[in-house]
Amino acid sequence: xxxxxxxxxxxxxxxxxxxxxxxxxxxxxxxxxxxxxxxxxxxxxxxxxxxxxxxxxxxxxxxxxxxxxxxxxxxxxxxxxxxxxxxxxxxxxxxxxxxxxxxxxxxxxxxxxxxxxxxxxxxxxxxxxxxxxxxxxxxxxxxxxxxxxxxxxxxxxxxxxxxxxxxxxxxxxxxxxxxxxxxxxxxxxxxxxxxxxxxxxxxxxxxxxxxxxxxxxxxxxxxxxxxxxxxxxxxxxxxxxxxxxxxxxxxxxxxxxxxxxxxxxxxxxxxxxxxxxxxxxxxxxxxxxxxxxxxxxxxxxxxxxxxxxxxxxxxxxxxxxxxxxxxxxxxxxxxxx
Ligand code: AVI
Numbered sequence: 001x002x003x004x005x006x007x008x009x010x011x012x013x014x015x016x017x018x019x020x021x022x023x024x025x026x027x028x029x030x031x032x033x034x035x036x037x038x039x040x041x042x043x044x045x046x047x048x049x050x051x052x053x054x055x056x057x058x059x060x061x062x063x064x065x066x067x068x069x070x071x072x073x074x075x076x077x078x079x080x081x082x083x084x085x086x087x088x089x090x091x092x093x094x095x096x097x098x099x100x101x102x103x104x105x106x107x108x109x110x111x112x113x114x115x116x117x118x119x120x121x122x123x124x125x126x127x128x129x130x131x132x133x134x135x136x137x138x139x140x141x142x143x144x145x146x147x148x149x150x151x152x153x154x155x156x157x158x159x160x161x162x163x164x165x166x167x168x169x170x171x172x173x174x175x176x177x178x179x180x181x182x183x184x185x186x187x188x189x190x191x192x193x194x195x196x197x198x199x200x201x202x203x204x205x206x207x208x209x210x211x212x213x214x215x216x217x218x219x220x221x222x223x224x225x226x227x228x229x230x231x232x233x234x235x236x237x238x239x240x241x242x243x244x245x246x247x248x249x250x251x252x253x254x255x256x257x258x259x260x261x262x263x264x265x266x267x268x269x270x271x272x273x274x275x276x277x278x279x280x281x282x283x284x285x286x287x288x289x290x291x292x293x294x295x296x297x298x299x300x301x302x303x304x305x306x307x308x309x310x311x312x313x314x315x316x317x318x319x320x321x322x323x324x325x326x327x328x329x330x331x332x333x334x335x336x337x
Pocket of ligand 1: 174175178226
């Protein structure tokens with residue numbers, strides 16, 4: 001996934017078979033957000049800034065770490081239940097994916113569906129969108145591809161498909177919803193509800209609550225890839241916002257809050273220090289935290305709760321045998337069950 005931190009800047013964005021639709025908002029202002037976040041108490045920086053080119057590569061590396069079970073389990077689950085999803089969803093759907101990942105899960109879903117009419121991917125990073133669209137065009141030469149460069153956290157007007165779709169299927173895997181705080185997650189689900197329409201469906205991935213040791217291991221891998229991913233945020237501020245962070249004087253910290261059912265990730269200052277960044281001098285106490293990410297973990301009840309609050313209802317849930325991860329099909333509350 002590439003949350004809304006990139007921009008749709010100039011790059012060849014069409015082929016004979018597809019044309020990129022550019023609805024990108026103004027480029028996110030890293031410098032202004034860094035100044036505001038580092039003045040706040042507690043200090044905070046948005047996890048959307050993790051995903052520059054290096055951050056996206058590091059995230060792909062995280063998904064291959066033995067402790068980070070999420071991607072492996074979700075991919076295996078999707079492989080196992082894709083035929084049942086296809087049967088439940090029916091033929092001739094217009095698939096709308098929020099964000100682009102490595103493309104493996106997209107392929108699994110598209111392979112299983114019965115004659116999908118079109119595939120729209122909504123992605124803020126134009127480079128990632130063009131690359132994934134080229135790869136899909138080679139793999140699915142007969143599928144209409146409608147790449148839309150836009151911020152998927154807002155409702156996106158769907159480009160019309162050449163063939164009429166029987167319904168829209170929004171696809172949002174990876175438990176990425178868990179990176180949004182409760183209010184933003186609700187807003188995003190309401191926007192998904194709008195995109196899919198009354199008779200549409202949405203297929204979302206949810207990482208489930210499990211013993212603390214496993215959860216914390218997943219966000220503190222032994223090889224240190226997650227730590228590098230987190231600290232890349234400071235490296236990015238050094239590259240793009242005139243930052244002077246010495247990465248050795250900061251540490252990655254990820255711990256599970258049982259009360260809030262979420263991993264809370266912070267960058268912790270190892271010592272008292274001052275750092276110049278984005279035209280300001282910022283003081284850090286020893287042990288002071290910059291809050292950078294939450295990764296919410298779910299139960300059947302919390303999934304039903306957040307769905308209900310957004311005008312959605314659970315149509316069907318699939319989990320792996322160990323109940324580590326769930327793929328949940330959501331429908332509109334006001335649609336026939
Ligand atoms: C993309 N997202 C669902 C990942 C997660 O598990 O919260 C991002 C991540 N952060 C650290 N490791 C992986």
